Amino acid sequence: MSYYAVSEHWLTYVVVAAGILFVLAFTAAVLRRALRHARKLGFTKEQLRRVVRIAVSCTLVPAVTVLIGFLLLAPMLGIPLSWWRLSVIGNTAYEIMAANMALSTSGASAASPGTASGTDFILVMYVMAIGIMGGMVLAPLLSKRVHQGTFRIREKDWRWGALGVSTYIAAVLLVFTVPMLFRLSAALLTLVTGAALMSGMKWLAGKPRAGWLGGFAFTISTFVAMVLSVLWDRLLV
DSSP states (O other): OBHHHHHTOHHHHHHHHHHHHHHHHHHHHHHHHHHHHHHHTTOOHHHHHHHHHHHHHHHHHHHHHHHHHHHHHHHHHOHHHHHHHHHTSOOHHHHHHHHHHHHHTTTOOTTOGGGSBHHHHHHHHHHHHHHHHHHHHHHHHHHHHHHHHHHHHHHHOHHHHHHHHHHHHHHHHHHHHGGGGGSOOHHHHHHHHHHHHHHHHHHHHTSGGGGGGGGGHHHHHHHHHHHHHHHHHHHTO
């Protein structure tokens, strides 16, 4: 069978749909338990509605980026696998890298998967699954211990707890931003634009009549920065 004959097979659709339905059911069950527990703790309905509104608004922009990633991946991996990977676990950059590494072993490429075979598609799925399983396995084993350690540090001195969280965020930020600083690029301009917009939105949210903007500052600034990234990319070509 050819690459696309397997990647677009009806059975692939069925398996992926079953997996996504399971994840949706699990999410709904967890959300229901969380809402019940929040009510027991004394949270009002208005407070819970506000949390839901902010959460929904903050997922709109990431959802757009996921949709764009899906449109990029679908020609390479087929609709079912792209749908599964970007809906549950994974990201566009990792999927493309893993697919290229897997297909290169047979002389094919993710840019032209039509020349690959069905066996190559199975290899792509295998490489992706094995490559990302480390985080899935280690997270439940280590996350609780790390989280409790952070709480113990905060109990002794809250300043060390705040410093630890800030250091982690700064480290993640540096991993993505330092490579951008060595040359003028659309990515660097987008980063600067997003930071400036976020600062401006937070400043506006501090005004008496614009406090409602606080819950949408991230969404608006990220969306506008994404739109402007197209302009930066065109100007630097």
